[in-house]
Amino acid sequence: xxxxxxxxxxxxxxxxxxxxxxxxxxxxxxxxxxxxxxxxxxxxxxxxxxxxxxxxxxxxxxxxxxxxxxxxxxxxxxxxxxxxxxxxxxx
Amino acid sequence: xxxxxxxxxxxxxxxxxxxxxxxxxxxxxxxxxxxxxxxxxxxxxxxxxxxxxxxxxxxxxxxxxxxxxxxxxxxxxxxxxxxxxxxxxxxxxxxxxxxxxxxxxxxxxxxxxxxxxxxxxxxxxxxxxxxxxxxxxxxxxxxxxxxxxxxxxxxxxxxxxxxxxxxxxxxxxxxxxxxxxxxxxxxxxxxxxxxxxxxxxxxxxxxxxxxxxxxxxxxxxxxxxxxxxxxxxxxxxxxxxxxxxxxxxxxxxxxxxxxxxxxxxxxxxxxxxxxxxxxxxxxxxxxxxxxxxxxxxxxxxxxxxxxxxxxxxxxxxxxxxxxxxxxxxxxxxxxxxxxxxxxxxxxxxxxxxxxxxxxxxxxxxxxxxxxxxxxxxxxxxxxxxxxxxxxxxxxxxxxxxxxxxxxxxxxxxxxxxxxxxxxxxxxxxxxxxxxxxxxxxxxxxxxxxxxxxxxxxxxxxxxxxxxxxxxxxxxxxxxxxxxxxxxxxxxxxxxxxxxxxxxxxxxxxxxxxxxxxxxxxxxxxxxxxxxxxxxxxxxxxxxxxxxxxxxxxxxxxxxxxxxxxxxxxxxxxxxxxxxxxxxxxxxxxxxxxxxxxxxx
Numbered sequence: 001x002x003x004x005x006x007x008x009x010x011x012x013x014x015x016x017x018x019x020x021x022x023x024x025x026x027x028x029x030x031x032x033x034x035x036x037x038x039x040x041x042x043x044x045x046x047x048x049x050x051x052x053x054x055x056x057x058x059x060x061x062x063x064x065x066x067x068x069x070x071x072x073x074x075x076x077x078x079x080x081x082x083x084x085x086x087x088x089x090x091x
Numbered sequence: 092x093x094x095x096x097x098x099x100x101x102x103x104x105x106x107x108x109x110x111x112x113x114x115x116x117x118x119x120x121x122x123x124x125x126x127x128x129x130x131x132x133x134x135x136x137x138x139x140x141x142x143x144x145x146x147x148x149x150x151x152x153x154x155x156x157x158x159x160x161x162x163x164x165x166x167x168x169x170x171x172x173x174x175x176x177x178x179x180x181x182x183x184x185x186x187x188x189x190x191x192x193x194x195x196x197x198x199x200x201x202x203x204x205x206x207x208x209x210x211x212x213x214x215x216x217x218x219x220x221x222x223x224x225x226x227x228x229x230x231x232x233x234x235x236x237x238x239x240x241x242x243x244x245x246x247x248x249x250x251x252x253x254x255x256x257x258x259x260x261x262x263x264x265x266x267x268x269x270x271x272x273x274x275x276x277x278x279x280x281x282x283x284x285x286x287x288x289x290x291x292x293x294x295x296x297x298x299x300x301x302x303x304x305x306x307x308x309x310x311x312x313x314x315x316x317x318x319x320x321x322x323x324x325x326x327x328x329x330x331x332x333x334x335x336x337x338x339x340x341x342x343x344x345x346x347x348x349x350x351x352x353x354x355x356x357x358x359x360x361x362x363x364x365x366x367x368x369x370x371x372x373x374x375x376x377x378x379x380x381x382x383x384x385x386x387x388x389x390x391x392x393x394x395x396x397x398x399x400x401x402x403x404x405x406x407x408x409x410x411x412x413x414x415x416x417x418x419x420x421x422x423x424x425x426x427x428x429x430x431x432x433x434x435x436x437x438x439x440x441x442x443x444x445x446x447x448x449x450x451x452x453x454x455x456x457x458x459x460x461x462x463x464x465x466x467x468x469x470x471x472x473x474x475x476x477x478x479x480x481x482x483x484x485x486x487x488x489x490x491x492x493x494x495x496x497x498x499x500x501x502x503x504x505x506x507x508x509x510x511x512x513x514x515x516x517x518x519x520x521x522x523x524x525x526x527x528x529x530x531x532x533x534x535x536x537x538x539x540x541x542x543x544x545x546x547x548x549x550x551x552x553x554x555x556x557x558x559x560x561x562x563x564x565x566x567x568x569x570x571x572x573x574x575x576x577x578x579x580x581x582x583x584x585x586x587x588x589x590x591x592x593x594x595x596x597x598x599x600x601x602x603x604x605x606x607x608x609x610x611x612x613x614x615x616x617x618x619x620x621x622x623x624x625x626x627x628x629x630x631x632x633x634x635x636x637x638x639x640x641x642x643x644x645x646x647x648x649x650x651x652x653x654x655x656x657x658x659x660x661x662x663x664x665x666x667x668x669x670x671x672x673x674x675x676x677x678x679x680x681x682x683x684x685x686x687x688x689x690x691x
Contacts, residue, residue, distance in 0.1 A: 032602045033581055036624060040601065040646065043167075046410075046498055046545065050523060050583055053547040056559055 014077045021071030034064035115273040118227045121175060126633040128174045131223050131268045136419035137354040139508035140590045141631045145638035147593030150689055151607045151617045157688040158197050168643035168682035170223030170268055171628035185219035185236045191248060194634045201248030211237040211259045214285060220266050227271035228296050234269045234278050254299040261536045263287045270353045272392055275302050279349030286344035286370040286534050303395030307347030307366040307383050308333045321397045324451060324472050336380035344534050346370035347384035351414030351504055359447060361389045361398055363432055365413035372410055373529035373542035374483040380405035385413040399449030401472060404438050408482040410498040411438035416506045422514060424452050424570045433569045435507055435518050437500020440467060443569045455572030458501040458520055460550035463494055482527045490528040497525035497547040510590035513610050515575055516567040517596045519584030522550045522560055564598055566613060576613035587628025599625025599642050621685045637688055645682025
């Protein structure tokens, strides 16, 4: 919600919509697995290899990315571009 | 109230007799009371077993979240909370903040944030994790990433002393939890990927002065190894054992770092720990056994002198660091009562040794996919290496395929648990194999000295059993060297286990589930999805008559890592930062401690 205009009532619709659309196209277990691969691919060093190297990782990451993109579009949310965060102090 | 009184007596003793072994006495009293979780392993033996049984196999299904605490720090949250009386102490990954939390109302009593050189980050090989704090003598001991070891006043968070344990400019960093024994605080060093020469150091808790330092490799005067008295499988090691299996002066950058856990037997006065890989990863350029890398050490606490050693992986060719925890237990082996040390090595073998003499009793594979060696020769202690998986034999710039386990090992640092009630060990494991290709590298201080490229995949691809799981959680019989039960996990299990008198075992998963399983059968009794993946250790304590379970979630490689590290270029951070830069729009989430209890 933060990325789509903040914690507002009207923004809630698109978030719920996206999640519902994702849920229609992928089982929860697979979603969780895909999410772990997606988030942890950036783990530095040899450890991250666990999330980058296996075939299943690429398959699931691609699948989840595609489903999310379709869901985002069909819920009328503009696709995010790779821009640096304004508030760059997260850690 | 009793625990408060105990704490107060302990503090009072420390005031009356500073510099004596009061730290030990006080800490041992705290550890004896299961209401506390006063040391990383719950006790000196590293069993990670709690006598608390309010939460048990019958009611664990009713467990609920009692409260949570966000650390506000991204990256991998390893280790776990310490609980001493009414206070909890938590440490975060870099920048290594420390929080003291009042358990009566979950308010922060004090916080401490060290100023650390951000240049430390790039020399940490595998995310800027930290594995927790030590408590003793009214002090909290903080081992910072930049190698500073700091003693803080446990009541106020004020610094009492600070010393430097290494030099990040030369690649030394720290990730380990320190341990206090008697009047000394023990710590090791990380940086095997940078050619750092490992050591275990003991500092005096009163002022931080160095008591002794025993190197893993080098001349006898550095290693504190006695050519006659120190033994390897019962035989004296002889002169210069830390240099004579190295080519020339390669031992100087020989690795053998000590970034794992340290355990202690008060009756024998021995400290146990393991050493890491020899540098470089490329085995072709460092012929010989590379002693004493990949070795279990037993050192006298007072002098640091090595009593016995056992090298598990002579001349490492796969990065199977030997740093995993040494769990001390008294069990029957072949019908005889034994004081043993049990160790689940990265190399895939579960070892049971007599911890008095260092005699090798059991060495069996704790993951059926392990293939780099067929078995361990029980007389010589040497693994029987399979030629086609020897990255040295296949040679430089040749890809050695389908080696199991992968370089991460069948198990990494995440500590296992031992239940004296079931007699079983509960082990979080990896189930991965790899292709490994060594290449030539030059050593430059402070630069990575790796010299191998590798790629990892599910072990099922090699065993051909059609499985894709990347991990297992197993129960192990250390007398027989056999798996009792094994639960397949989608991902490697990188969380430390906890066993309790309630006949349950807890562990966390990379998806973020905290799971409780039946200690006897492995049957899943409870799971709850915490906000992020778990690589922390599950700990338990009692406050105001109620048992709690706590675990940190938050993992390295978390999507926001690029922002956390201050990286901006799209090619920084192994190319991943660019791709995930947008993800910080989603969240500012940091690591979270989730605390569970039964409903009233």
